[in-house]
Each structure stands twice: as C-alpha cells, then as structure tokens.
Amino acid sequence: MSVPGSFAVLRVLWLLSVFGTVLPLDGGMLFPRESTSREVKELNGLWDFRADGSPNRNEGFEKAWYKRRVVQGLYVSLFHRIPLSIHGNSKKKSGQSLWRWLSDCFKTVTQFSHALNVSWVNGEKVTEHEGGHLPFEAEISSLIRKEPTKPCRITIAVNNTLTLETLPPGTIQYMNDRTRYPDGFFVQNIYFDFFNYAGIHRPVLLYTTPKVYVDDIIVETNFMDNTGLVRYKVSVQGAATATLKVTLMDKDGHCVASSNTPSGVLKVVDVKLWWPYLMHENPGYLYSMEVRQHTSTYEDVYTLPVGIRTVNVTKTQFLINNKPFYFHGVNKHEDSDIRGKGLDCHYPYAEEILQMCDRHGIVVIDECPGVGIKDIRSFGNASLSHHLVVMDELVRRDKNHPSVVMWSVANEPASEMPPAEFYFKTLIKHTKALDHTRPVTYITDSNYARDKGAPFVDVVCVNSYFSWYHDPGHLEVIPIQLNAQFENWYGKYKKPIIQSEYGADALPGLHMDPPMMFTEEYQNALLQSYHDVFDQKRKQYVIGELIWNFADFMTAQAIHRVVGNKKGIFTRQRQPKAAAFILRRRYWRLANETGRLPPWTKYPCSL
Numbered sequence: 001m002s003v004p005g006s007f008a009v010l011r012v013l014w015l016l017s018v019f020g021t022v023l024p025l026d027g028g029m030l031f032p033r034e035s036t037s038r039e040v041k042e043l044n045g046l047w048d049f050r051a052d053g054s055p056n057r058n059e060g061f062e063k064a065w066y067k068r069r070v071v072q073g074l075y076v077s078l079f080h081r082i083p084l085s086i087h088g089n090s091k092k093k094s095g096q097s098l099w100r101w102l103s104d105c106f107k108t109v110t111q112f113s114h115a116l117n118v119s120w121v122n123g124e125k126v127t128e129h130e131g132g133h134l135p136f137e138a139e140i141s142s143l144i145r146k147e148p149t150k151p152c153r154i155t156i157a158v159n160n161t162l163t164l165e166t167l168p169p170g171t172i173q174y175m176n177d178r179t180r181y182p183d184g185f186f187v188q189n190i191y192f193d194f195f196n197y198a199g200i201h202r203p204v205l206l207y208t209t210p211k212v213y214v215d216d217i218i219v220e221t222n223f224m225d226n227t228g229l230v231r232y233k234v235s236v237q238g239a240a241t242a243t244l245k246v247t248l249m250d251k252d253g254h255c256v257a258s259s260n261t262p263s264g265v266l267k268v269v270d271v272k273l274w275w276p277y278l279m280h281e282n283p284g285y286l287y288s289m290e291v292r293q294h295t296s297t298y299e300d301v302y303t304l305p306v307g308i309r310t311v312n313v314t315k316t317q318f319l320i321n322n323k324p325f326y327f328h329g330v331n332k333h334e335d336s337d338i339r340g341k342g343l344d345c346h347y348p349y350a351e352e353i354l355q356m357c358d359r360h361g362i363v364v365i366d367e368c369p370g371v372g373i374k375d376i377r378s379f380g381n382a383s384l385s386h387h388l389v390v391m392d393e394l395v396r397r398d399k400n401h402p403s404v405v406m407w408s409v410a411n412e413p414a415s416e417m418p419p420a421e422f423y424f425k426t427l428i429k430h431t432k433a434l435d436h437t438r439p440v441t442y443i444t445d446s447n448y449a450r451d452k453g454a455p456f457v458d459v460v461c462v463n464s465y466f467s468w469y470h471d472p473g474h475l476e477v478i479p480i481q482l483n484a485q486f487e488n489w490y491g492k493y494k495k496p497i498i499q500s501e502y503g504a505d506a507l508p509g510l511h512m513d514p515p516m517m518f519t520e521e522y523q524n525a526l527l528q529s530y531h532d533v534f535d536q537k538r539k540q541y542v543i544g545e546l547i548w549n550f551a552d553f554m555t556a557q558a559i560h561r562v563v564g565n566k567k568g569i570f571t572r573q574r575q576p577k578a579a580a581f582i583l584r585r586r587y588w589r590l591a592n593e594t595g596r597l598p599p600w601t602k603y604p605c606s607l
C-alpha cells in the first residue's frame, strides 16, 4: 500500500450520510480492481461501534471520538444489520440526529511492502459526503504512517437522519404534548416503504494507484452489420502527458482491437454482442478493455469489462440490439433476514450486483435513491441541486455496465404537484446530458391526466395496486382498471409502458378458498389477472412487467405491515410462496414464445 510513488485511496462504497456537505464531482469512480499496478484491501469485518446518545447528540464531535478507538462493547460487522431507528428521546431539538461512530484498526498486512496505516485517518479528517446510497472516496497517502508496526485507525461517523432535502426525504417531528409523550420525544417520518437502516452497508476498500493513474474510462458501444464499435475515452491523472495502450480482448484473451490514443473508436470484426438472458444462446458476452498507461516513472493498468450492445426506444418498443426486449422479472430490495441491508440491494443496486448482471445478461433499470418525494417542500432548489448531484454520482458509477439499460430518477414522487414539472424536466434533461445513450424514466403512481413529469420520460413506468390498496378484495376490477390504465397512458403520451410494480401481500402458509387478501391464493389470483391483461397489451405497447417484490422485506412498523412488507414471491428467507411457481411458469412461457433458450435450460424449466 505504501509503495513509493503510489497513492492510497480509501473508498467507502456505501454508508449513510457522513457529515453534510456535497463534494464537487470531478474525477472518475472506477470500481477498484487489482492489477499489476494496483492493490485492493477490503476493510470488511468487525468494526468498533458507538451510538452517540448524548442529550445533544453531539458528544462524538465535541469530544473528538475520532482521535481514539470508539468502544461501547458492541461490535458490528459490515454485513450485519444495525437495526437502530432514530425514534427516541432527545433533550435538545437542535441536536436530533443520532450519529453512529465506527472505527477499525489494523496493522501492516503482509502482502504489502510497507506499513498499512490508515484511519480517519489517525484522527485527521479526510472526507465527508452527503447521501447514503452511492460511493465516495478520498486520497489518503499523506496520512499513512511510516512505521509498519503501528496500528492505523479509520473512524467513520454515519447519520441516517432524513430531512426534506435528503434523498430519500423525510422529516423529524417533535411530539410536544407532555400528557402523551416524554420530554424531547420525536419521530423520524419517512415516505417510503423500507426500513431506514443505519451503518455501513457495502464494502470499505483501500486501494492504491501509481501517482500517474487511469482515473476514468467512458465507453459507448454500437455496431454496424457484424462490426462492433467501441467508442472510448480515457482520463489520466497525475501527468500532463502519458503514453497509453488500449487493448480490447475477447473472452479467450485474444486481442480484437487496440489503440494508442486516449480516445477513439475500436472496431471489432465478427462482434459478439451483449445479449440479455433468453434473447441469445450466449447471453452476457463481455470483452475486456485493458488500459495501460505509462510515463518514464509510472505504469498503471486497469481492465474494464465491456459489453457491446445498443438500446433504443420507439413509440411502442424497447429495443436491445434492434430487437424488441420485454422486461419481466422482479424488483428487489436491499434486505434480508441475517444481513439486513447488504449487497442484495435497491436504490441503486450494488456494483457487485451489476457486475453479476453484466455477466449473466440480466437487464437492470438503475434507480437513484429519489424515493418518497411526497412533500411539496422537497421540490425546492436545494432538493433539486442535491438530486442532480446524486444523478451525477450514479451515472459516474454505473455508466459502463451493459446490463444498465435505463436510468430511473425517482420512485413514486408526488409528480402531480405543480413544481414537479420544472423539477423533472430539469432532472431528466440533466441525466440525458450525462449519458445520451440510455433512456430516462421515473416510476409514477400518479393519475395519467395530472402527472407533470411524464412528458419528459422516454418510457412510462407505472405502479398500480388494483384490488389491493384500491377496491381491496375485488379481483374482478383488475381487467377493467388495468386496461383503462394502459389505454389512458398510451392514449395521452404514445410512449411504451412498463408495469413497474404490481402485487399483493401474502403470508406464507395462509390459505383460503375462495381467495382472501393476504393468502397465497389471493396473491396468485391477483397476479394471474394482471398477467391476462399484460398478455393482451404486450402485443401493442406494454414493454414490461415487474413484480413487487422479489422477497418479503423489512419496513417501518405500521398497521398495514405485518413485520414488514409481505409482497414477496419469496419469503424474507428466500423460500418460495405459491406465486413463485406462477411466475416461473409465466417467464418460461414468455421465453419459449419470444426468446432463445440456452441448451442447458431445457430441464427443469419446461412448463
């Protein structure tokens, strides 16, 4: 790590807001990978943990906890949930936020030639970041200790308080009626339906680069006939000039194209396109782009997986490689029984998950944490500015994933409110300016006639819960209401439509005939009714159906949540409910109709 002439960079891949300022977005955010010039160390495992429960919630800063190990006798692992909500008592209104402090100490790790001595870093503040869903990093070479035997300490303070201007937004509400609540009692109000976990949820990584290094790579792909076109741009930091060698290799490591310039177009003869699973016998084909830069003193090597594919939208279709693609699958949440929030995630998915999707040909709509924008005050300039930065961060992180075919800027905002028009016009224009190769959407549950942001999206994504939240128990309304939903949206906007959420809660093992709400039979019947309508409309302009939800997940406690949301087709422990079999049969039927099955799928996937 302390190789002479190298930078050490601390990368926090995910935690809830650390301090409160937005950093300017310059530089790349390439996923840290090992190479002959780079080392990566994962700092996962047990961290010391301390919640700041002091009356003004500020003791950690006042007493500079970052100057020593934080100890409370409670240890948490990165991938263990920290099920602390911030409901509780606080004496002072100004200091309502509950900070959690985590520290990790370590000594030299043998595979590195020098001392590995990093911390926050050893009492020195290195960075701060607003927003809990996207990675940030800091260069810490100057803070690394020189003596290899001295332990090093990283301290991170995290705070999951949500305000009107955070993403997701929330409010803190004090309950001042002393006949009903104790002194200082407050609650965190949220407008979304998942548990507001605190803590570090994704890997913290320490990695090195040479002082002159490949900072970013942008890749855009296309093809003509059987020639693939890979337009690329490499940014180098640390030197005004550097010599570059860009080599594109196929799966067998054979060079298929190369260049010596920092930007250009690589031509790939007899290209193997990146195809979604079930659209081709060989889905998820990835080339490797090796970028090798050197000066007289430094050499850096970074290898990026590259899938060559195109995405286009017409009035009625979503085209991948000019072939109609039908979205079908699950929405997933970052939640499971043991880990709580971890790598199996949402808003947005973890980089490791996107890498897996790249490899397997799983198509992803990449959504930012703009969920629960319900209060009109969250459409103000401060919120919008932050939202633009979050989209910068998301596109910067995920732009090179072939699996990511569309950006979603929000989920179920109050898009019928007047300020939503300017808000979404600006946000979508900004996102398109960041990436002109992908369509942009947000997920709406507003009425088609009143939605103010829909004119700006490329694909209309609609959530609806007929015979659940509306007309509960009346499955017979689904054909009429779902048909009307589609006709209304398409009639007004002439854009393709995805049913981005539909579903019903089901308690595993609860049965009734005739079906009643919350039984497995009701969930089945509801899905089947929706599917009948999808089967008519997908011949026209409906381009997808995404079930809510892959698995049951934890939420805030509420009278309509029975230890969390039970709309999973799997339980929170990933055991199937009856609906999982309905979905499996349906997806194989769709695949048989429209797809290309890899040879190994013949068994056990027959209907």
Ligand SMILES: Cc1cc(=O)oc2cc(O[C@@H]3O[C@H](C(=O)O)[C@@H](O)[C@H](O)[C@H]3O)ccc12
Pocket (backbone or CB within 6 Å): 192, 193, 194, 411, 412, 445, 463, 465, 469, 470, 501, 548, 565, 567
């Ligand atoms: C009360 C309610 C009514 C309604 O019509 O829709 C709706 C949608 C809600 O959130 C979305 O649906 C999922 C669900 O309720 O199961 C959520 O988990 C998801 O995050 C939301 O996109 C909530 C409540 C209502």
